[in-house]
Amino acid sequence: MTIEIELKYLVNDVDTVDKITALLTKKEFVFTQSEQTLSNCYFDTAELALRHQDMGLRVRSCPDFIEQTIKSKGKVIGGLHQRPEYNVTISEPFPQLALFPEDIWKENQDVVKLQSELVSLFSTDFHRTIWTVNGNEDSIVELVFDQGEISANGQREGICEIELELIKGSTEHIFHLASILFHALQIRPGTQSKAARGYALWANKKSTFVLTPLELVPLEPDYSINDAFVTGIEFGLTQLQAVLNRYIEEPSLACLEKTTEILALLRQGFWLFDNYLPLSTKYIRDELSHYIQQLKWVDNAIYLQELTTKTGNYRKKVEYSQQLVSQLKLEKRRMPDVQHVIEFIHSTRFNELQLMLLQLVVSRPTIDDFNGHERELLAFSKTWLDKSLQDLYEVMSGEGPLSSEQYVNNRKLLNRSLLTGSWFGNLYDKNERLEFRNPWLDLKQGMSELQTLYLLHQQLELLDEQPQKLVNWQASKVENLLAVLDISRQNALSITPYWRR
Numbered sequence: 001m002t003i004e005i006e007l008k009y010l011v012n013d014v015d016t017v018d019k020i021t022a023l024l025t026k027k028e029f030v031f032t033q034s035e036q037t038l039s040n041c042y043f044d045t046a047e048l049a050l051r052h053q054d055m056g057l058r059v060r061s062c063p064d065f066i067e068q069t070i071k072s073k074g075k076v077i078g079g080l081h082q083r084p085e086y087n088v089t090i091s092e093p094f095p096q097l098a099l100f101p102e103d104i105w106k107e108n109q110d111v112v113k114l115q116s117e118l119v120s121l122f123s124t125d126f127h128r129t130i131w132t133v134n135g136n137e138d139s140i141v142e143l144v145f146d147q148g149e150i151s152a153n154g155q156r157e158g159i160c161e162i163e164l165e166l167i168k169g170s171t172e173h174i175f176h177l178a179s180i181l182f183h184a185l186q187i188r189p190g191t192q193s194k195a196a197r198g199y200a201l202w203a204n205k206k207s208t209f210v211l212t213p214l215e216l217v218p219l220e221p222d223y224s225i226n227d228a229f230v231t232g233i234e235f236g237l238t239q240l241q242a243v244l245n246r247y248i249e250e251p252s253l254a255c256l257e258k259t260t261e262i263l264a265l266l267r268q269g270f271w272l273f274d275n276y277l278p279l280s281t282k283y284i285r286d287e288l289s290h291y292i293q294q295l296k297w298v299d300n301a302i303y304l305q306e307l308t309t310k311t312g313n314y315r316k317k318v319e320y321s322q323q324l325v326s327q328l329k330l331e332k333r334r335m336p337d338v339q340h341v342i343e344f345i346h347s348t349r350f351n352e353l354q355l356m357l358l359q360l361v362v363s364r365p366t367i368d369d370f371n372g373h374e375r376e377l378l379a380f381s382k383t384w385l386d387k388s389l390q391d392l393y394e395v396m397s398g399e400g401p402l403s404s405e406q407y408v409n410n411r412k413l414l415n416r417s418l419l420t421g422s423w424f425g426n427l428y429d430k431n432e433r434l435e436f437r438n439p440w441l442d443l444k445q446g447m448s449e450l451q452t453l454y455l456l457h458q459q460l461e462l463l464d465e466q467p468q469k470l471v472n473w474q475a476s477k478v479e480n481l482l483a484v485l486d487i488s489r490q491n492a493l494s495i496t497p498y499w500r501r
Contacts, residue, residue: 251342
């Protein structure tokens with residue numbers, strides 16, 4: 001058995017082989033280069049018995065040999081794949097399970113029966129270029145570029161990816177080489193193996209990532225402070241890359257809004273744990289802030305979409321003024337297009353940020369300078385939950401209604417408080433948490449609608465002649481929304497926080 005440790009990147013570029021060779025030469029790496037054409041067939045039972053055990057079975061054929069490989073459950077973090085694998089040379093292109101070690105199977109598993117039920121599900125056929133790179137400290141990294149396709153049930157899907165496999169040395173060596181590649185190629189982390197993509201194609205399944213609001217970091221009460229921070233960063237990085245892949249498949253503003261939210265969740269973690277982290281992590285937090293700012297246009301794009309879409313609540317009202325319709329369409333055209341966003345996703349700096357987050361998770365920085373009760377995660381979480389709520393109370397309390405400006409100005413503070421709850425909420429009772437958070441989430445949604453109406457107000461003021469009917473409707477809509485927001489606000493303020501119960 002070997003433990004495969006590799007980084008995977010999906011390529012959005014041309015002349016990849018020439019660019020990599022030129023880069024390695026320019027950087028004065030010692031390397032050898034070779035090529036292979038590989039045909040791979042993946043096997044399982046019709047009921048996916050191996051897949052259900054998180055195992056993948058492959059037979060690889062090339063001119064010089066035939067090899068069967070079984071990979072058991074591993075871990076994928078931010079494009080870094082770690083998993084046990086077993087390789088056996090065979091003479092025929094059909095797997096022989098009896099040749100694998102007996103201890104990889106579950107107790108009392110009928111391997112003979114499993115063998116008899118094996119069928120081929122899908123294949124991956126690609127041309128592979130291999131650079132064996134010798135680095136510092138006698139490290140060896142195998143860098144490969146695969147280009148070809150996955151085939152299943154008459155369907156095909158392209159393969160165009162880079163893998164960096166650690167042959168000898170530490171993971172820092174593949175991180176270093178990956179960082180160099182960012183400057184020569186348009187790439188992004190690949191979180192799915194060829195096998196996972198093949199199974200999805202065979203089952204005719206699209207991406208399973210669902211855009212849901214403000215997921216909770218999966219913390220447990222017995223976690224250490226260190227475990228909590230690393231778990232949160234790993235969770236956020238996984239979510240980030242899943243939503244970016246979803247955007248590549250189906251570009252939408254909803255995906256970009258979710259991207260901003262996940263970046264904010266990650267940054268919130270660096271703020272919460274700031275006093276106990278190495279100074280070097282401040283740069284990562286600043287980079288997260290940079291990209292949140294880079295995506296700031298997404299909010300306005302969503303408001304414009306709400307005003308102009310044919311199925312939106314505002315379209316019929318907006319059509320009272322043709323000049324307003326033209327203005328809104330012009331504003332939409334000024335927003336970055338899909339190609340701009342795809343280039344952003346594959347950019348050097350954005351890849352560097354994700355790699356830094358991955359290195360942070362893998363290295364697991366030790367947070368060891370706590371004192372007293374702060375060593376307890378629950379006590380630590382309550383301190384921050386109390387603080388974020390107190391900040392919110394200071395601007396949201398009071399018997400009188402708040403103005404539009406007050407709600408708009410307090411939106412960031414509410415978001416930060418909800419993000420603190422996203423970090424620590426899983427430590428507490430679900431029903432009590434939902435009872436407390438839902439009115440605040442309603443308030444957040446209402447504030448977004450208020451922002452849409454404010455954008456409409458701004459556009460109305462630019463018109464040569466304002467349609468009075470639309471002006472009156474907008475003012476009435478704001479008034480009614482403020483009344484609803486005030487009810488949600490008072491309701492939210494009246495509920496005892498779940499962490500104090």
